[in-house]
Structures are given as structure tokens and as C-alpha cells.
Amino acid sequence: MRLKIQSFSISNSQAVVSRDESLVLYEDMVLGRVFEDMCAQMYYRGKMFGFVHLYNGQEAVSTGFIKLLEARDSVVSTYCDHVHAVSKGVPPRAVMAELFGKATGCCRGQGGSMHMFSAQHNLLGGFTFIGEGIPVATGAAFSSKYCHEVLKESTPNRLDVTVAFFGDGTCNNGQFFECLNMAQLELWKLPIVFVVENNLWAIGMPHLRATSDPEIWKKGPAFGMPGVHVDGMDVLKVREVAIEAIARARRGEGPTLVECETYRFRGHSLADPDELRKPDEKASYAARDPITALRKYILDKELASAAELKIIEKKVDAVIEDTVEFADSSPLPPWSQLLENIFADPKGFGIGPDGKYRCEDPKFIEGTSLSLESCLPANHLHRCLIPSESSIRPNSIKVRHG
């Protein structure tokens, strides 16, 4: 099989995006940046806790890929997931409330910073351990293929695509390699894009010290898929690559590995003193700030005026202010919520000494809903759901007591 290792160069003569597209990109990146800056503020003011990892500087990757996706496509992220969530369409209010640990958070306050999920927006997490989201993304891509080929449910040659985001450190982890291998198997050819956000540092371990062959994009062809390296500080370049990678996946041609060279302006987390990275390295990437770059591009190509961009920035500021107010004024989760989501089917709590299922006892799990509605999967897969006997309603199964 001939492997194309593509490098993309953007012609300077004409704009590669339309005005509308460029403004969507701009707004999305600004939203991501302002959101993260607000997170830092809120963290230091004691409104959010634990480990918070901020995405400042990497917005071009999230925006470049996710703004091309349709609602039915899935995104799988890592612990650095706030901006992926917001780009995918999860309301900033829901993300901020989750960060504040409020009941109105997208995960009812149960996930926190590192576990953003949205069934409605097909955001499949938020994962703390590096690499553990990649198999989940592979599974989502498998579902897409399965729906198409086994259930005959999706449009021919238009598979739902999954984009998996992860970092440079993850590319030394077994699950990365195992999933690259599986996604490319002859029979499988899964509709997935593996996006490496290579920001050169894990926490204090630089990519070059941790990796024997640091060129991650080369690992794609080692598994038979295209590997692409792109400047991750340039949203338009990322977008060019993303268009082709997503189209490939959608057509059923299989996975692509995209390495985005990017940089995080802040430490690994808000607890990271960030003492190891050299000032000149930070300065050189700060000079390549993706938002500044796009802004310059928009103004140079006269896609919009500075005043229009200012309007967008003010709009984002207002959104974020509203977001914080909403999160602040939202209620904390009540005690009754503690056990509600342990099991999709709360019969899993078992049968108590009195012979009844424990979940039938109101004192055991307050507020437990026995309804199926709270745990339906993503919208776009409803067409893959064949109505079947629900296992949640205890009397629907003919049970033999043996």
C-alpha cells in the first residue's frame, strides 16, 4: 500500500476560509481562551478544586478539528478537556458548573474537571489516565462501522467519525500503539482520527527525553495509516489537515494519525510551578499565539474588521460572565444524589434481607430513578437502537428461580 505522508502548505495569496468560517473559528478560540483564563481565576478564588489542566495556547487544535465535525460525530478527550467540550457544543455554563462541583454541571458535579461528558453532544469523556480514552474512542468508531455494516443504519460512505485527542506523553503508552494497530486492521478500518497534541512536555518530562523516536507522525505509517505533521499553532493549517483526515474516515478509508505541534502557555496543571520550561521556549511559542495569528489573518485578508472582532470578544466575555454567575448560583448536589448513578440498572445494588431490591427502599437510595431515560446514549445512535425489552423494569423478564 502506498502511503502518502502529506505536508500541507497554505498559499498566502487568497483566504482559505470564508468570512463566516473564519469568524466561527475566531469566536471558538477566543471562547476557549477566555474560559480557561476564567478557570484559573476561579481556581485561585477557591471556586474550583483539585487538578485543573488548562488548554491555553492549544486552541487551534481543538477549534481546527471540532468545528468541522457534525453533531453525530464523537470527540474523546483527556483530562485537559474543557475546551474540547466547549468546542463540541457543550454549553459553557454546564462545563463551569461541573468545575464548581454543582448539580447543574454536565455530569451533575460527579465528574469534575477531568471527566467532561455529554451524551447530547457526543463528548465521550474526559479521562484521567493518559491513553485510557483512546480505546474508548476506538470503540465509538467501531460502533459507527458496526451501525453501517451490520445494522445497515447509516448513510453509505458517510460514517460517523470519532476524533481522539491526546498528548505526546500518551504516545509512549501501550494503548496508543494497540489502538493504532486495531483501527487499521484489514477488516476494521475504523472511522477515527488520532490527534496528537504534542506540546513538547508531559508534566516535567520533555518529549525528547521520553521518546526514542520523537517524530510521532511517523508512527502512523508503521501501522499502515497516513501520518501527518502539522503546525498546531495555526488553526487554518490544522483545519486543512482535519478536512482531509475526517473525510477519509467518513468515506470508510480508515484512520489517520495527525501530530499537531503545539504548546501550552500555562503549566501542566494549576498546581504545576512550571519551572523547567525555558523562558525563551515559552516566548517563542507565545509569539505564535493561534488567536493572534488568526486575528492577523482575518484583518490582513479583510475578512472582517477589528471592530467586528471586538464585538465577538465582548460577546465571549459576556458569555463567560454569565457562565460564572450561573455556576456560582447553582446548587450543590444533595446527599440524595450520592448513589443515584452507580448503576444504570439499580437492581445492581442487590436484594436486601427483606427480599426486596434495595433500590425499592426509598431510604437506601434517595431519588433513584428507575426510568431508562436518564441513561440513553447519544442522539445520533438512536437510529441504531432497536427497541427491545428493557431490563430495568423488574417484571419484564420471565425469571426462573433455580
Next chain:
Amino acid sequence: MAASLQSAVFLSNRIDPHRRLFASPARSLPGTKGSILVVRSDGRISGRLSGRNLITNAVAVECCFTKADTPTSSTDSKPGHELLLFEALREGLEEEMDRDPRVCVMGEDVGHYGGSYKVTKGLAPKYGDLRVLDTPIAENSFTGMGIGAAMTGLRPVIEGMNMGFLLLAYNQISNNCGMLHYTSGGQFKIPVVIRGPGGVGRQLGAEHSQRLESYFQSIPGLQMVACSTPYNAKGLMKAAIRSDNPVVLFEHVLLYNLKERIPDEEYVLCLEEAEMVRPGEHVTILTYSRMRYHVMQAAKTLVNKGYDPEVIDIRSLKPFDLYTIGNSVKKTHRVLIVEECMRTGGIGSSLRAAIIDNFWDYLDAPIMCLSSQDVPTPYAGTLEEWTVVQPAQIVAAVEQLCQ
């Protein structure tokens, strides 16, 4: 319902269901020392060798002798059909795959090879290579893949070729399988079944002889069941597939060739219920999986000595069926737990705690627990035999408990 053990073919990974190997009983009926005993499902005892391959150095034999009036697994008045436990698992799986096209299988050698214990034999030709998916050897990743598929609408049955291999998938099982429904605030469900053979076999060595029930039991969000007869294997498989919770179904390497007559009509068992194997009055013996057979063998001896043990196969390792267990404790006031997992942190430990918490006032004696030794299962046959609980120890324990 009596179930007979056919063979020790589990020595090798290739199971030919048409071979019948007979093991000589360690404890035989008087006058039949060294001969072969097979208990048929209708209660007949055959003392004659069929003339095929014979294994004479088997460490123990599991013969399940039950009283004619003992209700163990219930059957219909219809004749039903006979099959082996691994066939029962397959039948359950196949029925669910017919019923719901979202049910799929993934694992090593489940497709073209038919499964290393033949549980999925014939399914790939019938359903295709995507529905019965042969994976590369990458447990953590394909388990995670199954979880991702479950989150997005499918109902995968993930096979660990040996339960021990699922240790490699522990990251996914603990973090994603158990936790995702909770950390997503209930937005995603993970209706996977994780199944595979475990337990101590015949000199398979330490790593192929693992009992991981205790390792998984603390994971919130997971349900665990252990099958022990063809009847409950099929029923639990179907129930596990239909459940919206992630369920770990523990099978045992030595039980795959148990034969039993099961109903023709469809049935699904309750995941959370225990199974009354033998009602009695003197002592409650709680057990699961292979140890059920050691217990029943000991029960025969105990009955001869005048005891009347009540034997319950707990089946649901997490959660415990406190109703069936409690009713028994309230009746007999004495409890013996017989398990194959290790002593430290085992299922028995949790069960003991649960009984003490709930039924302390009903106990006349401390709860006894017989578990495997806390050793990596040795290869040598003698050492292996001493690792797990043997019927003689069960008899001695009951005698001590009932003093």
C-alpha cells in the same frame, strides 16, 4: 438437577466436544475403588467405562449426587435437551444475538477459532466477522473498545481467553467500566458482559489458575456473577447481556464439560439471586462455582454421617442475595463459606462481613470460611490439590461447626 462432570479435557486449550474423558474418583462408592462413575442427568449412575481415553491421575472428581427430591435448578415438565456447560453458554449467547442485533462478541480467537473453550464456536460463520470480532492480543485496548462501543449503543460481550488476562484490562475495567456511568452523571451506560474462564484447573500453573473475583469486587458499578451449571450458565449469560450494568461473568475452566438437561423454552435467570442447591436444617454452606461440587461431594458424606446441610450457590458475587442467604442463616444458625478464591480479601471475607452486619443475632457459632491458600497456584499436582479446598476439609469444618 444432577449435573455430571465429563472430563478433564480442559488440560489443553483445544476442546473437542466429542471426546469424553473420564477421571477416576478420589472418593468412590464402596466396592468401586478405581472404577469410573458418571452420574447422568436423570440420576442413573453408570459404573462402566465407555472404552475411550482414561485419565487415571486426576486429582479430584466432581460428582454431584443429589437426593431425588432435591430441587436444585428448576426444570419444566418438558423433556428439554442435554448439553455441556460451554454449549449452554453458547446457546444463551446465540439466543441473545438473534434477539438483539446490537449484541456482539469481541476477544481473542472468538471468531474463526471458535473460542479457546469453544463457547463461540460457529458464531462467526453465522453472524460475520464484525459481530464476532477477533481482536489482536491487547486486552486493555479491546476491553476499552468494548466500553466505547457500549457507550455508543452496542452491547458487547468481551471474552478474556483466561480470566487472568483481564488483569491487563484492569485499567479499563476499573476506571471506565465501573466508573463511567457515575462520572458522566448517568449520561452513558456500559452494558458490557466481561466473561471468561478462571479458577484453578489441572496443573495449569499459577498465572492460568487465577481467581479474580476478589480483585474486581471493590469496583463500584460492577456486578459479578459466577455460573456453575449448564442451566445457570445459560440463564446468567442471557441476564448479563440484557442488563444495562457492566457484568463480569465468571466461568470455571473445570466446569465447561458439565452435562445437564436444560429446558427447551427460553428462560433468563435473575442476576442478583442465589440458588438453593440442597435445602437442609443443620448448617448453611455458601459456595459458588467449582466449589459447589466439592461441597456437594462433602454433603454426601455429611448426610451419611447424619448431618443435614443446606447448600446455597450464591451465584451473585456482587451484590449478595441477602434474602436467600438470610433466610438460611435464620433457619440453621450456622454458616460455612466455601470458596476458591484466596483467603485474603476474598469473596468470603465480604460475605462474612455482610452476614455479621445483617444477621448477627441469628448466629449460634462464628462463621467459618474455607478458602484457597494465599499462594500462587503451584504447578505440582499435590501442591495444587492442597491449594484449594477439598471435600474432606468441608466435612471436617461442618463437624466442627456443629459441635
